[in-house]
Amino acid sequence: MSGAPSESRESSAASSAEAIARFESAARSAVESRRLPALLALTAGRETYSFSASPPGGEPLSEETVVWYASLSKTFTALAALRLVDAGLLDLDAPITDVTHLREVRILTGYDASGARYAVPRTPITARMLLTHTAGFGYDFLESRLGRYAREHAVPSRVSSRAASLELPLIAEPGTQWNYGIGIDLLGVVLEARCGETLERILRTWVLDPLGLDSVRFGPHGPAAPMHSRTRYEDGSARLAPLDLRYPDDPEQAAGGGGLYGTPRDFLRLLRALLADSAPQRSNAPGSPAPHSADSGSPALGSPGITGAPLLSPVLSAEARRAQLPAGWVSPRRSALPTSTEDWDFIPEQGDNWSLLGMTNTRTGPHGRAPGGLMWAGLCNSYFWVDWENRDCGALFTQMLPFADPCALELFSLLEATVPRT
Template identity: 35%
Template structure:
């Protein structure tokens, strides 16, 4: 791939200049890997070079995997996209909406006007939020003393809705409940279900909620972006003996593993010789499931965790069954109708069925939507499409 040098140069330059600590990037079509590179350090306080098999917290890239698991169970008739999910998850049978706070700062709640469905949860239209993008939820957690979702404690999910189900797109804890629905109808804990029905069939041997001994030797350190733009390693690790496995953000894994998941989507549900989802299910997952609603700007309410998130600000963005859907070509070359999402520590992926290409780029930097990380992602993606275009011209 003649653009390999172009991608290498962008990622090496960013790492050498310490604009990012280190990075692993991989791109593939439905048949084979077409680019792979690793640059920089796993930990800026140590000498270990980044390697292609380095292990990252992939955070919300977990969501698409949990969504795929749920869709397997929809195929089997064990879950329904549109039945009230309260039948499966009693905790969601009578949701409450946070109206605001009274004069004493006490939360004011009312019953939701309609039930929550699995489709709502998978498209972030159930009404749930994350406190890091919602100041009212920051206040609610302070008032109630409920733990943050990253503690993986069950109480962390006992949150009110911010809006009635189906009335607005807002990013939140929805896929954690999807994970609980998978557990409820499969009779397995989420780690075991994903291992048996996705990771093992796809050959994703380095992905899981618990960091194994072999993975720990290759684990990438988390880095924080200081106000002056410099980077420093910070302590960070998800609970290794959690009350619940966080279907919305609990996985650790490698770029090489995740690209196998994206290739399964490109291959209409088939990967590593196994049919994991029906082609029509995969097609449905990539369609707009939020109707007239749109994905909106996410404004930071917790500065250390995230910047404001406004991807492709001029583009209407839709949501499929656990994927962001771009509706126009991006500046980097991604086709309309492509699927994508990301993880809090600046991990990103996209799947472009029209061009038969997918890419994964992993870094470990907080806060999310870091400018230098986004520049690395854009440079990588541009290089991948430049390579496809050059190959297409040769073929023509």
């Protein structure tokens, strides 16, 4: 029996090698056939892995290419909010009274012959509701009522990063439903009100500088990976085309739920910090930005820039990962704007729920992701996971609409299968 552990490791390595070969073959095929414009995959765990696929003559995605994070931005804003909870500057469950829209917003219950119908919410909105998408807000590309409201009231697109883009009504009583929407964007407004600083400065102080994420900012501020759209036709064919979609470099109201740009490498660094629940050691070599500290004028969490410091207190870290909602609340979404997203239902056999950091699974996933893992995605068909029990994480990046593309989702599943788990 002395050879059994070695044989087990060899078997696991062979299985992983076969899974990697399957993933890379499928990824190359997807890009060469133009089902996807380009792709980059990164994982970290027992081993690290990186793979890029681009069409002949096309612009590749690399670990250092600036990409649009889209809703991957939510993870940064949520983490900043939780660090402020630890610092005593934000209460997860206290009614939010210092943001006018959250005090005065009404529920759009529907439309009849006379126009829109509204109701007054009975329950105050809290930061926990904004983090878990239970405050009652939605997205216009997922809710036709909100799409109509936005058209009739000339509400600008969120891509404009104008403050008026957040002036949407609720679609449900706060605390009674899960509706994916603009809650994290509004949480960014709350953080600005609490700190008296811009959201970019808050993220820089509490998340980006402590983790050494120097590429991350609102707006690309220069060249970025090109966006594409994929149009499907009735005969089953599809075609990729360039898409002019770019958040501004100087936003009026920074989009904490979708406006960040950065490199895939920096996003993986964020995932690895979440996995370790601590800030990694930063270089203090010449030219390296110095971490912020309590002396920078920002409130201190024991000094957010101290290297190796825990990201969150143990109690809040456990609370942040915990499933927050009753079973069944996180349900499939149907598209109200097919050019932005397809219908989606993420791996229902995992038991989808929501934590304070994103989607969590309550059952073991098909590739062994342990209960209590973290997963979420960006509108541009980028996806990630964090598995605390198995100590691994990974992300897949593309830059293409509509969201929930079946090919991208299949590749994300194949990517997770490459990670060896016992």
